[in-house]
Amino acid sequence: MPNSPLNRRTFVLIGAGVAMAAGTPLPVAVAATPSPAPSGAPTPVRIVDDRANPATRALFAYLRQQQGxxxxxxxxxxxxxxxxxxxxxxxxxxxxxxxxxxxxxxxxxxxxxxxxxxxxxxxxxxxxxxxxxxxxxxxxxxxxxxxxxxxxxxxxxxxxxxxxxxxxxxxxxxxxxxxxxxxxxxxxxxxxxxxxxxxxxxxxxxxxxxxxxxxxxxxxxxxxxxxxxxxxxxxxxxxxxxxxxxxxxxxxxxxxxxxxxxxxxxxxxxxxxxxxxxxxxxxxxxxxxxxxxxxxxxxxxxxxxxxxxxxxxxxxxxxxxxxxxxxxxxxxxxxxxxxxxxxxxxxxxxxxxxxxxxxxxxxxxxxxxxxxxxxxxxxxxxxxxxxxxxxxxxxxGVFSTRATAVRNAPFTHLVTPTDRQRVTISRTTVRVRVTPSHASRVTYSVNGGRRRQLHRDADGFYSGNWSIDPAWLDNRAVTLTVSAQVNGETLTDSALVLLGKVAALPAGWVDDFEAYAGDDVSLSEAYSHVNSNTTTLSTEHKSSGTYGLAYAYDFTGAEYTGIGRSVDEDWSAFSSMALWLRGDGSANAATLQVVADGAYFEYGIPLGDTSGREFTAPFSEFRPAPWDTAHAGEVLDAAHLAEVTAFNLYLGHKSAAATRGVVYVDDIRAQ
The missing domain is CATH 3.20.20.80 (Glycosidases)
Known part of the structure; x- marks a missing residue:
């Protein structure tokens, strides 16, 4: 939808290069494409709804046959x-x-x-x-x-x-x-x-x-x-x-x-x-x-x-x-x-x-x-x-092809909790879906331990309570595995579940990169991403604590890339944006962007300095983004800062500069 903030250089892409969530299936081509039908027989199609009506099956077959x-x-x-x-x-x-x-x-x-x-x-x-x-x-x-x-x-x-x-x-x-x-x-x-x-x-x-x-x-x-x-x-x-x-x-x-x-x-x-x-x-x-x-x-x-x-x-x-x-x-x-x-x-x-x-x-x-x-x-x-x-x-002939749907084999997936969900209380509900048939037995286990049975509920899930030892609510990660017996076959799914609360950052802080417990996937999930970039945690280049952010950019297919995070805070008591940054020595540039009261304010920082140091950007020197003509001439004053909704960090490509590199960031905050 083009009249969304897409046209405001907001963000895309959660972490290119990051592994998929646990349990996410990636069937290969051999299992996905049915064999061609004999002459005169209905065309077999493998679709989501194997009970789809004839016209819907025909549409899918037409679109596949239309390719090229x-x-x-x-x-x-x-x-x-x-x-x-x-x-x-x-x-x-x-x-x-x-x-x-x-x-x-x-x-x-x-x-x-x-x-x-x-x-x-x-x-x-x-x-x-x-x-x-x-x-x-x-x-x-x-x-x-x-x-x-x-x-x-x-x-x-x-x-x-x-x-x-x-x-x-x-x-x-x-x-x-x-x-x-x-x-x-x-x-x-x-x-x-x-x-x-x-x-x-x-x-x-x-x-x-x-x-x-x-x-x-x-x-x-x-x-x-x-x-x-x-x-x-x-x-x-x-x-x-x-x-x-x-x-x-x-x-x-x-x-x-x-x-x-x-x-x-x-x-x-x-x-x-x-x-x-x-x-x-x-x-x-x-x-x-x-x-x-x-x-x-x-x-x-x-x-x-x-x-x-x-x-x-x-x-x-x-x-x-x-x-x-x-x-x-x-x-x-x-x-x-x-x-x-x-x-x-x-x-x-x-x-x-x-x-x-x-x-x-x-x-x-x-x-x-x-x-x-x-x-x-x-x-x-x-x-x-x-x-x-x-x-x-x-x-x-869009809807005229005689097509038959290949019956879907049984499938199971863990509905709740989801991969990398944080559970902060000592009891939560495990829910499993099995389709299209019933299971003779469904169980869950934690870290490979004792299997506990789940039972079919009124909503069609196999569900049950997971009681968690309060001593485990210490920011540890555990693997929750579910298993379903269907027609003599064992189907499984799993998720990494994070237990316990994480201490809240002080007011004005965007990130100190310590709360992810060294897990790059959790880091990536916390940000929105635009164009090609990869975010990982760095123990080598940082300002304080154990971790900083390693932000790898790639301008091969775009002139800029960015990451962003929701804020939803009142920053009217602060006068500047601060962060630790180690550039990559290129002629490219970083842009700090604060979204406040519907306006997009920006401040530029060069990436030539590779020493790693603190940067302070006074809010009085932020200016509306050039494309944000609806807010041209506005200033990032206390009224705007009272309604901050996001902080974004862009990296932009300069002519003849490097197309790939890594920039290190830590301790992003308003102060």
Whole structure:
């Protein structure tokens, strides 16, 4: 979603190069791709929902067969928001006005359910807005297209919107959390809308559901720095299992879509991957703020090729789930065709099945689809005319393939506690899910000790209390292992659980890097990340204590990289930002960024000094970020400092300077 803080250089990517959470499955290609069907037999497909209706199975088969034959063009809210019409009628669209055809993929969002986007109505009832989302899906289908549904869900703790990152929401809405029932109620509305989207013959219309997108960024409550990778994985899994198994929704394919960029490295992309059992479409989002620069195009193609390769290995559908030109309109008159040319030139990237751009919301928002009179319309027409781009009129036989779903084998996963969750009390609940069958026996053990039995509860989990010796609540880490006996087979999962409270840092402190007990994964989970970087703990280079931060950057696919952490404090009593920093001797630079009362204030520090010393940055010398024009001229005064929400540390690439290096940081604080 481009009108998120994505355009404010906020963060992406939780720790490229960090190992995946314990228990996260990574099935190999041999197990993922079914054998071809004999001539005349139904095509076998391995999908998340092995009880999906025929049209949904056919859609998956079509998208897989389409790879390398052309890329479907998609547009968010194509029929409901635009510059060329005011009242949605299910036919008018900026795409149709520009090129005489509708997109092949129609994007919608769960914001319709709260009336936040058309055809939803903010004054409408829940039933009316559920019906509105069903109507939108029917219109996309009637135009001959494929429907996809993203999910900008509200903050279930504060009742704020999706950008409200307060409240540690994910932990609160997972099973056992205080807001779990509230989350279920929202999923119920999604289920009703999707099940209610039917053709005149009664067929439930297939929808590609894309929840919790751009989760490696820090701008959504489900994103990096606001939850752990393991919590995100369990949230995604729970959502799939609830819709599929509890609510009986059988017209969904499920998409996973982190945000760019990864420099072509699958490690970061897979960091929060829910597993092959829970994903049908491997996607990712990438917006250009560089007028189609060679660096951006190279980075996009490299990442898209990586996504396609992973999808091919796993028998999934690859897609560029969001893309768009996020700079000033018309900066590059050949933007669409330059992008298409770059994708087509790469043998892997060209196998992406579809690419969807964002909505033309009107007003001051950008036009992601150029309309008549827009500077990029001639190029968009050329993009449309290219034989490799497919629009609605080009789609043939999307839902006609006879496909049969390969039955899913039994699978078990530990739901709570999640990997690297901190438990601070002497009793917690262990929950295990076994699908699709029942288990004859489910147990848990701690550090390989005595196995204790879990029993099936009213919510379908195998659960039981874990009593913890109070003496163990001393910041130690233990391994919790669960085992399920299913049809004579033993299925296991495990998690590293942290026991006991960690002493709170003094007011104004962002981090002293001591609380992670030497665990680099826990360090990475505490921060949001943008572009390619790796964070590890350093015992060699530090200011005090046992650990400092080693921040390794890589500018191969981007001109900057960054890490960030939520703060949510009143800093009005402080006058400066301080930290210990050891540069790498390069001509690159660091930028300290304080997000305060909605404004982004920055202060620059060179990286040439390799001695390692204390830096003090007076708040009076911070200035609004150049791109934050809404707050131009503002100062980081006491009024702003009273509402600090985040601290971010960026590293920026200077011309001809090193593209890789390591910077050491410690004791970040306001003083």
């Amino acid at each position: 034959k052309g890329i479907l063009f998609g547009h968010q809210h194509d029929l409901t928001h635009g510059f060329t019409f005011t009242t949605p009628d299910g036919r008018a669209s900026d795409t149709e006005a520009a090129v005489g055809d509708h997109p092949a993929v129609f994007g919608w969002d769960t914001l319709i359910l709260d009336g936040g986007e058309r055809p939803g109505d903010p004054e409408g009832t829940q039933a009316e807005n559920i019906a509105a989302l069903s109507w939108a899906i029917r219109q996309g289908d009637a135009r001959g297209g494929i429907n996809t549904l993203s999910a900008h869900m509200p903050n279930f703790v504060t009742d704020g919107n999706f950008n409200d990152t307060a409240g540690h929401v994910v932990g609160q809405i997972l099973p056992g959390g205080a807001r779990h029932t509230k989350f279920n109620a929202f999923l119920d509305r999604i289920a009703k809308a999707v099940k209610g989207a039917r053709r005149p013959d009664g067929t439930a219309i297939p929808v590609i559901f894309r929840p919790f997108h751009e989760n490696n960024g820090g701008w959504f409550w489900w994103g990096a720095g606001h939850t752990t990778s393991a919590q995100f994985i369990e949230l995604f899994r729970y959502t799939v299992e609830y819709l599929r198994d509890t609510k009986g929704v059988h017209n969904l394919l499920y998409a996973y879509s982190p945000n760019a960029s990864f420099a072509g490295d699958p490690t970061g992309y897979l960091k929060t991957y829910p597993g092959d059992r829970f994903v049908d479409v491997l996607g990712y989002d990438s917006y250009d703020q560089s007028a189609g620069s060679a660096a951006w195009l190279d980075g996009l193609v490299k990442d898209l090729a990586m996504v396609v390769r992973l999808a091919n290995e796993r028998g999934k559908v690859p897609a560029l789930t969001e893309f768009g030109e996020s700079g000033t309109e018309g900066r590059n008159p050949n933007w669409f065709t330059d992008l298409l040319r770059a994708i087509k030139a790469n043998p892997l990237a060209r196998q992406a099945t579809y690419m969807l751009t964002w909505a033309n919301f009107g007003g001051t928002h950008r036009a992601y689809v150029p309309y008549p009179g827009h500077a990029l319309r001639p190029d968009f027409v050329r993009y449309h005319q290219d034989p490799y781009t497919l629009f609605a009129a080009d789609l043939k």
